[in-house]
Amino acid sequence: MNEETGLILASGSPRRKELLARTGRTFRVVVSDADESTAVDVPPADVAIDNARAKALAVAVDAPSGATVIGADTIVVLDGRIFGKPVDEADAARMLGELSGRTHQVITGVCLVRNGRCETFAETTDVCFRSLSDAEIASYVATGEPLDKAGAYGIQGAAGAFVDHIEGDYDNVVGLPVTRLERALDLEGGDEIDDGKNGER
Numbered sequence: 001m002n003e004e005t006g007l008i009l010a011s012g013s014p015r016r017k018e019l020l021a022r023t024g025r026t027f028r029v030v031v032s033d034a035d036e037s038t039a040v041d042v043p044p045a046d047v048a049i050d051n052a053r054a055k056a057l058a059v060a061v062d063a064p065s066g067a068t069v070i071g072a073d074t075i076v077v078l079d080g081r082i083f084g085k086p087v088d089e090a091d092a093a094r095m096l097g098e099l100s101g102r103t104h105q106v107i108t109g110v111c112l113v114r115n116g117r118c119e120t121f122a123e124t125t126d127v128c129f130r131s132l133s134d135a136e137i138a139s140y141v142a143t144g145e146p147l148d149k150a151g152a153y154g155i156q157g158a159a160g161a162f163v164d165h166i167e168g169d170y171d172n173v174v175g176l177p178v179t180r181l182e183r184a185l186d187l188e189g190g191d192e193i194d195d196g197k198n199g200e201r
Contacts, residue, residue, distance in 0.1 A: 006067040007185075010059035015156065016072060019176040025185070027070075034058040036073065036084070044077045045122040048109030051075075053118055060113040068114040068185070074175050076151025078104040083151040092141045092152035096162075099151065101131040106151070106173045112184055119184060123177035125168030127155070132162060 007027035009020055017029060032055035037047055056071025063069050076083040078098060086092035105124050112119045140159060146152035153159035155166075155173045171178045 006064060008059060008063055008067055008069045010055045010069050010071045013072075013175055015154070015175040019171055019174060019178050020070070020181075023178060023182060030059045030063075030069075032056070032058045032071065034071075044075060044080070044082055044105070045107050045109065045124065047082060048073045048075050048107045049111065049120045049122050050109070052109040052111040053120060056111040056113045056118070063113075066115075068112055070181070071111040071113070072108055072176055074106060074108040074150050074172075076104055076106055078102060085150055086147060086152045089141050089147070092146040093137050095152040096132060096137045096140070096146070097134075099129050099132075099153075099162075100137070101129060103128040104151070108172050108175065108177055110177065110181060110184070121180065121184065123169055123172045123180055125166055125170070125172045127166050127173060128164045129162050130164040136162075 007025055009016060009027050009029050010032040011017070012029065012031040020027060034051070034054035034057075036051045042050075051073035052071040054071070055073065056069045059071070060067075060069045076099075083095050083099075086095055103126055106127055107122055107124045109122045110120065140146060140153075143158060145154055145157050145159070153162065155163060155170070166173065169177050169179065
């Protein structure tokens with residue numbers, strides 16, 4: 001993609017920036033000010049896609065003609081309930097306690113806005129936590145790492161030790177399903193918009 005058209009990441013997440021940079025593509029970051037939803041009356045994948053779409057569209061308004069804007073939103077889901085970012089340390093400890101010894105889903109919704117069209121998809125990874133002690137949870141929460149992450153943990157950080165196994169895309173759990181995104185960026189884009197269902201496992 002040439003410099004004139006450009007690739008824009010509509011996210012302030014350093015993790016997404018690192019993952020996209022790993023592809024070797026040239027891009028710039030424009031942080032979206034769109035509000036995130038945690039609606040409970042729609043499927044979780046749709047929530048992630050809707051949030052990603054809102055972020056991408058908010059940035060696309062001021063993007064140069066021909067640019068491709070990437071919006072992304074990652075949520076953690078347990079028993080159909082969405083775990084967003086914890087409001088405080090107690091909330092983080094609660095979330096980790098609920099995830100302990102259980103398998104949950106990490107869903108990242110992605111939206112590409114280009115040529116006046118939105119293309120969306122969602123990728124889902126199953127993550128199984130081993131059983132965690134109260135002391136382990138308290139120690140991890142005290143690091144501050146969980147406070148800005150959906151589900152109160154970052155798999156690429158100290159919480160990687162909590163994971164028994166995963167099924168699916170590791171990068172998706174970090175915050176951006178790079179392999180699938182690369183395929184989408186390489187396509188010219190058709191008239192149909194992916195509803196995200198193909199990304200669920």
